[in-house]
Amino acid sequence: xxxxxxxxxxxxxxxxxxxxxxxxxTGVVGGAFLKLLDTPAAASxxxxxxxxxxxxxxNPARLADRSLRERLKTEGDARDDAALLAALAAxxxxxxxxxxxxxxxxxxxxxxxxxxRGHHVVTASKAPAGxxxxxxxxxxxxxxxxxxxxxxxTVGAGLPVLATLRRLRACGDxxxxxxxxxxxxLSWLFNQYDGTRPFSALLREAxxxxxxxxxxxxxxxxxxxxxxxxxxxxxxxxxxxRNAVDVASLVPESLRMLDAEAFLDxxxxxxxxxxxxxAEAAARGRVLRHLARLDRHGRAxxxxxxxxxxxxxxxxxxxxxxxxxxxxxxxxxxxxxxGPGAGPEVTAQALLGDVLALG
Ligand SMILES: NC(=O)c1ccc[n+]([C@@H]2O[C@H](COP(=O)([O-])OP(=O)(O)OC[C@H]3O[C@@H](n4cnc5c(N)ncnc54)[C@H](OP(=O)(O)O)[C@@H]3O)[C@@H](O)[C@H]2O)c1
Numbered sequence: 001x002x003x004x005x006x007x008x009x010x011x012x013x014x015x016x017x018x019x020x021x022x023x024x025x026t027g028v029v030g031g032a033f034l035k036l037l038d039t040p041a042a043a044s045x046x047x048x049x050x051x052x053x054x055x056x057x058x059n060p061a062r063l064a065d066r067s068l069r070e071r072l073k074t075e076g077d078a079r080d081d082a083a084l085l086a087a088l089a090a091x092x093x094x095x096x097x098x099x100x101x102x103x104x105x106x107x108x109x110x111x112x113x114x115x116x117r118g119h120h121v122v123t124a125s126k127a128p129a130g131x132x133x134x135x136x137x138x139x140x141x142x143x144x145x146x147x148x149x150x151x152x153x154t155v156g157a158g159l160p161v162l163a164t165l166r167r168l169r170a171c172g173d174x175x176x177x178x179x180x181x182x183x184x185x186l187s188w189l190f191n192q193y194d195g196t197r198p199f200s201a202l203l204r205e206a207x208x209x210x211x212x213x214x215x216x217x218x219x220x221x222x223x224x225x226x227x228x229x230x231x232x233x234x235x236x237x238x239x240x241x242r243n244a245v246d247v248a249s250l251v252p253e254s255l256r257m258l259d260a261e262a263f264l265d266x267x268x269x270x271x272x273x274x275x276x277x278x279a280e281a282a283a284r285g286r287v288l289r290h291l292a293r294l295d296r297h298g299r300a301x302x303x304x305x306x307x308x309x310x311x312x313x314x315x316x317x318x319x320x321x322x323x324x325x326x327x328x329x330x331x332x333x334x335x336x337x338x339g340p341g342a343g344p345e346v347t348a349q350a351l352l353g354d355v356l357a358l359g
Contacts, residue, residue, distance in 0.1 A: 017044055017045060017046035017091075017093050018044040018045075018093060018094050018095060018359075019044055019045045019046070019093055019094070019095045019096075019097055019355055019358065020045075020046050020048045020088055020091035020093035020095070020096050020097070021045050021046065021047050021048065021049075021097050021098075021099060021355065022047075022048060022049040022050070022051075022084050022085075022087065022088050022097070022098045022099065023047060023049070023050045023051070023099045023101060024050075024051050024084075024098065024099065024100050024101060024102050024104075024107055025051075025052065025099075025100065025101035025102035025104075025124075026050060026051070026052045026068070026069045026072055026101075027052070027101065027102075028344045029101045029124050029153070029344050029347045029348055029351070030050075030052075030069070030099075030101035030102075030348075031069050031344065032344035032345050032347065032348035033099065033101060033348040033351050033352065034047075034050075034068060034069055035348070036348050036349065036352050038066065041352065041356075042352060044356070045352075045355060046091070046093060047063045047064075048060075048063070048087045048088055048090075048091050048093075049063070049083075049084040049087045049088065050063060050068060050072065051072070051076075051079060051084060052072050052073070053079070053102075053104070054078075054079060055072050055073075055075070055076035055077065055078065055079065056072070056076055056077050056078075056079055056080065056083070056084060057071075057072060057076045057077065058077070058083060058084065058087040062076075081110070085114075085117070085119075088119065089117075095120060095358050095359070096118070096119045096120065097119065097120045097121070097122055097355055097358065098114050098119050098120070098121050098122070099121075099122045099123070099351055099355070100121065100122070100123040100124065100125045101123075101124050101125075101348075101351065102125055103125055103126075103127075104125070105127055105131075107125070108123075108125050108127035108128045108131065108135075109127075109128065109135070111123065111128060111139060111142070111149070112128075112138045112139050112141065112142035113142075114147075115139075115142040115143060115145075115146065115147035115149070116142050116145065116146075116147070118146065118147065119147060120147055120148045120149070120150070120355075120358055121147065121148075121149050121150070122149075122150035122151075122153075122351050122354040122355050123149070123150065123151055123153065123154060124153040124154065124347055124350075124351060125154070126154045126155075126224070126227040126228065126231060127227070129149075129151055129154060129230075129231045129234070130154065130226075130227030130228060130230045130231040131227070131230075131242075132241070132242065133239060133240070133241040133242075136230075136234055136239075137239075148358055150351070150353075150354025150355065150357065150358070151231070151354070152350040152351075152353060152354050153347045153350035153351050153354070154228070154231055155182065155228045155231055155232060156182070156228075156321045156323065156337070156339075156341045157184070157321075157340070157341050157342050157343060157346045157347045157350060158346050158347060158349055158350025158353065159321060159323070159337055159338075159339050159340075159341055160337060161232070161323045161325075161337050162231070162232070162235055164325070164335070164337065165232060165235050165236055165325065166235055168325070168327055168329075168330075168335075169235070169236065169237065173327045173328055173329045173330075174237075174327060174328045175236040175237070175294075175296075175325060175326075175327055176295075176296045176326045176327055176328065176331070177293070177294065177295050177296060177324075177325075177326040177334075178229075178232060178233070178236070178292075178293065178294040178323070178324070178325055178326070179291060179292070179293045179294075179313075179324045179326075179334075180291065180292055180313070180321065180322040180323040180324055181289060181290060181291060181292075181313050181316060181320070181321055181322045181341075182225045182228045182229065182292045182321055182323075182341070183219060183224060183225050183228075183290060183321075183341070183342075184211060184319035184320075184321060184340070184341045184342025184343070185206055185211040185212045185213075185216075185219045185319070185342070186219055186220075186225070186290035187290070187316055187318070187319050187320055187321060187322075187341070188206055188211050188318060188319045189202055189203065189206055189290075190287070190288050190289050190290055190304075191316050191317060191318065191320075193274070193278065193288065194278075195275065195278045195279065195282065198268070198271045198275075199270050199271050199274045199275070200267035200268045200270055200271050203216055203220075203267055203270065204267065211319060211342070214260070215260040215263065215264075216264075217251050217255070217256070217260075217263060220249065220250040220251045220270075221247070221249045221250070221251055222247040222248065222249055222250070222290075222302040222303060223247065225247075225290070225292050225302045226242065226245045226247050226292075226300075226302050228292065229245060229292045229294060229300055229302060230242065230245065230300075232294070232323075233294050233298065233300060236294075238294070238298040238300075240298060240300060244298070244300060245300040245301070245302060246299075246300065246301045246302070246303075247301075247302045247303065248301075248302065248303030248304065250270070250274075250290075250304065251270075252269060252270070252273065254269065255269055255270075274288075277304065277306070280306070281306035284306065285308065285309065286306040286307055286308055286309070287306070287307060287309065287314050288304050288305070288306055288307075289304070289305055289307050289311070289313040289314065289316075290302075290303070290304055290305075291303070291304075291305045291307070291313060312324060312336060312338070316338070318340070319340055319341065319342050319343070320338055320339060320340060320341065321338065321339065321340070321341025321342075322336065322337075322338045323336070323337045323338070324336045325337075
């Protein structure tokens with residue numbers, strides 16, 4: 001035996017990770033999060049469970065497999081939240097975190113219960129914080145009893161808008177007005193739309209680029225933007241219910257009840273009304289932008305607005321989001337946060353950032 005081998009220091013047993021993580025959802029965002037887990041930034045995290053809608057995995061060797069996401073499509077245990085929670089409870093980690101990277105309302109309804117069990121929740125899902133007011137209140141009740149809630153990914157895909165809003169409020173600053181473009185897909189569509197190409201052609205391109213939901217009515221209806229506005233308003237101290245938000249849908253009545261395929265066949269029905277609005281705006285030197293707005297009285301509106309060329313939303317690019325916060329201390333000029341407000345990498349990074357912020 002060589003001297004080198006004889007003197008080899010026996011490696012100490014691996015230290016307990018600071019954070020044990022269960023990941024729910026291995027789609028676009030969850031898949032990007034799994035890639036981040038392989039980077040040095042996530043060295044303090046240990047994945048103890050992962051699931052899609054049909055299968056899950058708690059076996060450490062299988063969880064460490066880089067093709068976990070693909071494998072879950074065809075192999076793994078049947079879905080059972082209890083087994084995932086047991087794997088989390090059995091971990092010796094200092095912090096135990098459930099990451100919700102789904103759009104499942106059923107899972108969102110369980111966030112308060114997971115917090116009550118002493119776990120932390122980090123979410124890309126806008127429900128329950130942007131859902132019914134009763135769900136928001138249940139969440140606040142659970143948070144008052146312990147646990148922390150990472151929600152950076154729910155608005156602006158991690159742009160630091162919620163953190164800024166809460167920080168200002170903690171300092172006694174009060175939101176007087178909020179205005180912005182909260183949807184990456186609607187930002188792209190109206191940044192492009194100058195009347196030269198029919199809106200339906202742009203919408204098809206946006207869908208092909210993956211900017212819209214598979215059924216673009218989810219974007220065009222304004223409901224997703226309304227949820228983000230509710231999350232922001234509630235964090236600013238306005239306890240608004242969904243019916244307090246005036247949402248002007250871009251989907252004509254005649255197209256609302258169709259199945260997705262039939263809707264996609266009839267996109268040209270969107271063209272004439274939008275062309276008329278564009279021409280009317282252009283005649284006044286304005287452009288169309290999809291804005292969300294909240295005033296100091298808690299009046300909340302979502303819809304298309306003709307804004308002048310000097311408006312900050314008129315100068316956006318690509319899928320940029322914009323949040324302009326007018327407060328008692330940012331009164332003469334609003335505090336403006338702008339940047340890409342969609343995309344798997346930045347959204348997954350927001351999830352990781354929230355987990356790391358737990359300490
Ligand atoms: N994409 C973005 O840029 C972005 C940005 C900000 C926020 N978000 C939000 O992030 C969330 C995920 O978005 P995404 O784009 O990643 O969606 P996605 O690609 O459709 O993925 C959703 C994932 O959730 C899984 N899932 C559904 N129900 C589940 C359940 N009960 N248990 C476990 N897994 C379940 C799905 O499983 P299957 O694969 O079996 O269907 C899928 O893996 C949504 O709430 C979305 O609004 C997305």
